[in-house]
Amino acid sequence: MPATTAAPDSVRDNREKMLERAMSRHNYSGDALIEVLHAAQELYGFLPPELLKKVARKLKLPPSRVYGVATFYHFFSLQPKGEHFFQVCTGTACYVAGAQELLNVLERRCAKAGCTSPDGKVSVQAARCIGSCGLAPAVIYDGRILARVTEKQLNEELDRIGVS
Amino acid sequence: MTLDELIERQESERERQRKLKRRILCCTAAGCMSCGAESVRKAVAAEIQAEGKEAEMEVCGTGCMGLCSRGPLVRTSDDGALYGNVDAEDAAALVSEAPAAYARLGVKRIDTSAPFFTKQKKIVLAHSGEVDPERLNDYIAAGGYQALGRALAEMTPEEVIAEIRKSGLRGRGGAGYPTALKWELVAKQSATPKYVVCNADEGDPGAFMDRSILEGDPHLVLEGMAIAGYAVGAQQGYIYVRGEYALAIQRLQAAIRQAERERLLGSRVFDESFQFRIDLRIGAGAFVCGEETALIASIEGRRGQPRQRPPYPPESGLWGQPTLINNVETFANVAPILLNGGEWFASIGSGASKGTKVFALAGKIANTGLIEVPMGIPLREIIFDIGGGVPGGGGFKAAQTGGPSGGCIPAEYLDTPVDYESLAAIGSIMGSGGLIVMDQASSMVDVARFFMEFCMDESCGKCIPCRAGTVQMHDILTRILQGEGAPDDIEMLERLCVVLRETSLCGLGQTAPNPVLSTLKYFRHEYEQLVQPKPAAAGGES
Ligand SMILES: Cc1cc2nc3c(=O)[nH]c(=O)nc-3n(C[C@H](O)[C@H](O)[C@H](O)COP(=O)(O)O)c2cc1C
Ligand code: SF4
Ligand code: FES
Ligand code: FES
Numbered sequence: 001m002p003a004t005t006a007a008p009d010s011v012r013d014n015r016e017k018m019l020e021r022a023m024s025r026h027n028y029s030g031d032a033l034i035e036v037l038h039a040a041q042e043l044y045g046f047l048p049p050e051l052l053k054k055v056a057r058k059l060k061l062p063p064s065r066v067y068g069v070a071t072f073y074h075f076f077s078l079q080p081k082g083e084h085f086f087q088v089c090t091g092t093a094c095y096v097a098g099a100q101e102l103l104n105v106l107e108r109r110c111a112k113a114g115c116t117s118p119d120g121k122v123s124v125q126a127a128r129c130i131g132s133c134g135l136a137p138a139v140i141y142d143g144r145i146l147a148r149v150t151e152k153q154l155n156e157e158l159d160r161i162g163v164s
Numbered sequence: 165m166t167l168d169e170l171i172e173r174q175e176s177e178r179e180r181q182r183k184l185k186r187r188i189l190c191c192t193a194a195g196c197m198s199c200g201a202e203s204v205r206k207a208v209a210a211e212i213q214a215e216g217k218e219a220e221m222e223v224c225g226t227g228c229m230g231l232c233s234r235g236p237l238v239r240t241s242d243d244g245a246l247y248g249n250v251d252a253e254d255a256a257a258l259v260s261e262a263p264a265a266y267a268r269l270g271v272k273r274i275d276t277s278a279p280f281f282t283k284q285k286k287i288v289l290a291h292s293g294e295v296d297p298e299r300l301n302d303y304i305a306a307g308g309y310q311a312l313g314r315a316l317a318e319m320t321p322e323e324v325i326a327e328i329r330k331s332g333l334r335g336r337g338g339a340g341y342p343t344a345l346k347w348e349l350v351a352k353q354s355a356t357p358k359y360v361v362c363n364a365d366e367g368d369p370g371a372f373m374d375r376s377i378l379e380g381d382p383h384l385v386l387e388g389m390a391i392a393g394y395a396v397g398a399q400q401g402y403i404y405v406r407g408e409y410a411l412a413i414q415r416l417q418a419a420i421r422q423a424e425r426e427r428l429l430g431s432r433v434f435d436e437s438f439q440f441r442i443d444l445r446i447g448a449g450a451f452v453c454g455e456e457t458a459l460i461a462s463i464e465g466r467r468g469q470p471r472q473r474p475p476y477p478p479e480s481g482l483w484g485q486p487t488l489i490n491n492v493e494t495f496a497n498v499a500p501i502l503l504n505g506g507e508w509f510a511s512i513g514s515g516a517s518k519g520t521k522v523f524a525l526a527g528k529i530a531n532t533g534l535i536e537v538p539m540g541i542p543l544r545e546i547i548f549d550i551g552g553g554v555p556g557g558g559g560f561k562a563a564q565t566g567g568p569s570g571g572c573i574p575a576e577y578l579d580t581p582v583d584y585e586s587l588a589a590i591g592s593i594m595g596s597g598g599l600i601v602m603d604q605a606s607s608m609v610d611v612a613r614f615f616m617e618f619c620m621d622e623s624c625g626k627c628i629p630c631r632a633g634t635v636q637m638h639d640i641l642t643r644i645l646q647g648e649g650a651p652d653d654i655e656m657l658e659r660l661c662v663v664l665r666e667t668s669l670c671g672l673g674q675t676a677p678n679p680v681l682s683t684l685k686y687f688r689h690e691y692e693q694l695v696q697p698k699p700a701a702a703g704g705e706s
Contacts, residue, residue, distance in 0.1 A: 030465055033465035033466075034465050035445070035446070068467055069467055072468065073450050074449035075449035076448060091370050092370030092614070093370045093526030093600055096600060097527075128369045128451070131375040132232075133524055134235070134532035134533050134534075135232065135235075136532075144198075145198035
């Protein structure tokens with residue numbers, strides 16, 4: 001999913017309404033917590049604590065349950081994403097084809113897997129098989145799948161977007 | 165729609181397709197999409213328009229055509245030719261009827277009489293690469309929804325289950341449990357409502373079979389689920405699909421809407437009293453949610469942690485109700501079985517493993533991609549005939565099946581037939597269909613460490629043997645790889661393997677030792693070399 005950057009206030013109001021709609025579609029049922037969190041993350045890019053509290057209130061769930069679920073699943077992020085988002089596939093096929101070297105490049109130049117660089121420019125994540133094993137090693141870069149990625153290519157792209 | 169109307173629709177759609185001079189089928193599954201398939205499809209569509217050939221030619225997107233390593237792939241319907249590495253500049257030639265223009269494509273033509281194609285047997289993937297997954301009529305033209313229509317009109321639920329029993333179909337999610345037995349268990353429960361759940365979590369980190377089926381032929385899975393619903397007495401189905409599979413999710417959503425609109429799903433299916441709805445549940449990235457009790461917890465909106473079994477889901481599943489859980493590929497086999505009969509299915513395959521199995525070939529193998537083979541085929545034929553062998557002169561070292569729950573198969577077992585029992589006998593498993601080939605340059609200790617790291621990260625933490633044991637084993641393996649292993653580390657690893665296998669709560673912990681056990685069994689010298697006082701390099705040059 002492409003990184004969502006901060007939106008102007010007018011859009012922000014809209015997001016609240018859309019989240020409300022997502023919850024009402026599921027009749028504010030606690031069973032739909034994961035669907036609601038998916039919707040919230042899609043709208044906001046990540047799940048800040050106030051948002052989790054609000055979801056808990058609306059779905060009549062203890063905040064601990066909402067927090068517990070949000071932290072259990074890899075998909076949910078409690079931190080804002082950077083401007084660019086690299087997900088390096090570390091599934092078996094990509095691992096065998098050299099995914100670790102790609103991850104090393106990103107970790108050296110940007111941030112550790114699961115983190116965002118201090119300047120907020122790049123987020124790095126290690127993903128599990130993304131289903132393009134025939135084109136290993138694969139990287140999802142801002143939502144697009146890149147096939148047979150080399151260290152050189154990756155370094156060039158980082159240069160291009162101005163990572164020092 | 166009634167059954168008669170369905171058959172009429174099939175005829176008219178076939179007629180329409182016959183009248184076309186050419187259908188240009190572009191693979192738009194994930195693999196080809198990531199190397200430019202969309203621009204090929206657009207260019208062909210534009211070319212058809214520019215040439216004013218809309219009445220005689222059409223371009224379609226299709227599911228995976230199998231040979232992903234040569235993508236983007238395009239097939240032309242009139243001559244059945246298949247082309248690889250196609251780019252947008254080929255559009256004119258693909259639409260042209262002049263032999264000279266056509267010749268440009270000659271070098272890209274793929275020989276479909278090669279073993280890669282002839283040694284496969286397609287049941288589940290029969291439509292993949294042939295039909296447009298976004299068009300219901302394409303599926304209907306290929307005979308789609310007739311199995312469901314016939315089952316509702318002509319068979320009792322018991323007869324449906326009897327047909328599945330005759331086929332010998334076993335679960336394709338890994339464990340190989342007889343499908344008919346599971347259906348019977350759910351059917352005989354008196355509690356209602358009952359649920360049908362399709363497990364599309366596909367966690368094995370080197371596998372994309374289920375994803376390809378969902379992307380390439382979503383209606384096949386929906387139809388299988390509806391038939392299951394009829395057989396066990398359920399009116400509601402859920403597909404639990406991995407959140408990472410955006411394209412599969414989008415196509416499933418579209419397919420469900422189309423089927424509901426035509427009353428092939430929903431209330432009064434085929435104008436019969438049977439009703440069946442299907443909803444999606446999107447996973448959120450946790451491998452353990454593929455385990456059935458964790459999957460249930462996750463659909464209920466909770467942390468995906470397994471629970472003690474029994475009770476098994478057929479008795480007490482979703483919200484405590486009787487629940488049937490099968491894998492994507494299992495459901496995909498159902499409609500073909502009903503259409504062709506259980507005996508036909510049972511005549512394919514070997515011993516107690518009937519039918520075919522889909523595998524995702526990856527790693528150090530020439531033809532990476534998606535294949536479907538009859539069960540019982542020797543591993544050697546998969547890797548060397550279909551897969552085209554190991555490129556780069558490194559030579560074959562091992563094949564890994566079953567992902568983090570599976571094992572490595574060394575060269576001396578290349579003639580093992582690929583069926584549930586034979587693979588288990590040599591310390592691996594059929595698994596869900598990931599098949600990764602390693603060459604001589606791969607360190608087997610590193611492979612074991614890779615899978616242990618995966619299990620460590622994915623352990624849900626509910627029980628101690630798995631939560632702590634995977635960390636311990638990972639530490640030891642890392643230490644060994646860094647040349648800092650102690651002589652008794654191997655023995656320690658073996659003891660931990662037993663503890664995890666015997667005392668973990670769910671399959672994740674119970675099978676986490678398998679990659680270590682099988683590499684210790686066949687490649688022990690690599691471990692021993694590393695723990696010797698004079699540490700060797702990590703790449704096992706044995
Ligand atoms: C840790 C773990 C992960 C699993 N992941 C999957 C999976 O991704 N897909 C799947 O179909 N089955 C998976 N299974 C097996 C399921 O629990 C279940 O046996 C299967 O979905 C039953 O369907 P089948 O009988 O059609 O194979 C997993 C099991 C375990 C223990
Ligand atoms: S074996 Fe592992 S994954 Fe399974 S319940 Fe125990 S801790 Fe969780
Ligand atoms: S292992 Fe990377 S795409 Fe499958
Ligand atoms: S994705 Fe196109 S052939 Fe597999």
